[in-house]
Amino acid sequence: MGVDSIVSSSSLGPPACEKDAVALHFIQEMTTNCDPVQEKVLGEILRRNGETEYLRQFKLDGATDRETFKSKVPVVSYDDLHPYIHRIANGDFSPILSSHPISEFLTSSGTSAGERKLMPTIPEEMDRRQKLYSLLMPVMNLYVPDLEKGKGLYFLFTKASTKTPGGLLARPVLTSYYNSQQFKNRPHDPYNVYTSPNEPILCIDSFQSMYAQMVCGLLMRDEVLRVGAVFASGLLRAIRFLQIHWRQLAEDISSGILNPNITDVSVRDSVTKILRPNLELAQFIAGECEGENWEGIIKRIWPNTKYLDVIVTGAMAQYIPTLDYYSGGLPKACTMYASSECYFGLNLKPMSPPSEVSYTIMPNMGYFEFLPHDPVNPVTVSRDTPPQLVDMADVEVGKEYELVITTYSGLCRYRVGDILQVTGFHNAAPQFKFIRRKNVLLSIDSDKTDEAELQTAVNNATALLREYDTSVVEYTSFADTKTIPGHYVVYWELLMKDPANPPSDDVLNKCCLVMEESMNSVYRQCRVADNSIGPLEIRVVKSGTFEEVMDLAISRGASINQYKAPRCVNYTPIVELLDSRMVSAHFSPAAPHWTPARRG
């Protein structure tokens, strides 16, 4: 098919090349036929997995239609599947969840009973993921021209794999992907050239990996057209790395000899091929980095950067001001929405501002159902009261839903835990704003504060810091029950752009009260009427503390790519670390506002 014939059928825009035309056509085809594709996907999954131990118990008797599936198969969470996953991990390779052998486990950033969740996967899932990745640049090329004329500086990381007792690999999904043939032997694509060779990405030593990727990015500074990482936190970690290591990096570039601490032979070889002495570049880097002012550093060092490729939706939204500060306000592209369980979809307007980002779930990736979510009257899901789940084609604009997935790898009607809001449709496929991960973050009494509420409270409080040119770069919280009554502690790491004019004690005390005023009415009732919660406390920690928290999490097995600063901490060593870095503590000076709601 020629480009022109496809262009006419695409409402996405004119493709940049023949390959893009095919990708855009695929998106059009999938989104136009959303419901039939979903029916086909479910049929395929049930035909192949209907005889697994898991599904057999629900007596589908060979049925592959939606009605039978919905009436017989329960909606489940990880804890329901844990006994099956445990057996697979321990070496039972009979068809328990999937008729295709489980090839490895993907370790999700979510946990269950303090342990990382293990998500089963099968080899062909890699092709599905690869297919979704292959759609990203064709969409980006619709909005940003000439990306084939330069390179992408991406900070990507792999982690060491572990093995389950039964011998299956367990590793983060991106470690699995970067180690796949699909990634390592990807054909040359002028629109998708990275500054870094594969070797630094595949090096599991995070210092050597980051160092080598940074050297390559600096050497090719003029060619870099986009700078990215998976999540915003990863990119900020790279900036922090540059702040700490620029002298050595500049020295390497000046001498043309790589830092002897880079001992991994394949990393050394791959970078040595690129590294040539360049005194002028070394002096430039030193000149930019040695000053106090790091505002706009990304744009200064990589002047041709057109956008930052990082996810800043969901929990990552709080990094937006810091990214804007370091990038001089470059556009931030959130390109895809994915998880260890399943890759879901992509953003068809990747250059839209973060607050307007919607993801279009691709109906070929799995079978998707939507559990209506009403924050005021949450649905209780149990085997006796099966919930009414809505199909992809039937969701309603403006409503919120919890995502429930059925995958080729053997998850059936599994609650991912993400709350999404329908913003519209592309053809027949719904588009979703990521609202939040469903959770309860803090609770002292009958109060339940979730991540979104805490984020709003922090946002409201930080408004008071603006006149001091101060922002909260990172925060987390802790339900301190050592005091009586217990109280919320919120740790703040501050970025003061004008150290001569810091926010006073009084201002930070008021921030505590603003946060309390932002909490839900149950919290305020506990505070005011029940006295079951004490005044909220802000503990300001010194600069760089959250970097140390991340290092600690990584040393305990978290993946750099997937790392998200925890919004609530209860692991004692992390709380102790935070407390040891505290520079000041502030308490709410008054009770928040609360009046009993009238019941009708």
Ligand code: AMP
């Ligand atoms: P993991 O299983 O560790 O890969 O984490 C997957 C989770 O990360 C998803 O279920 C979401 O909660 C979150 N996530 C992934 N992509 C996005 C995105 N584009 N925007 C917001 N949150 C995301």
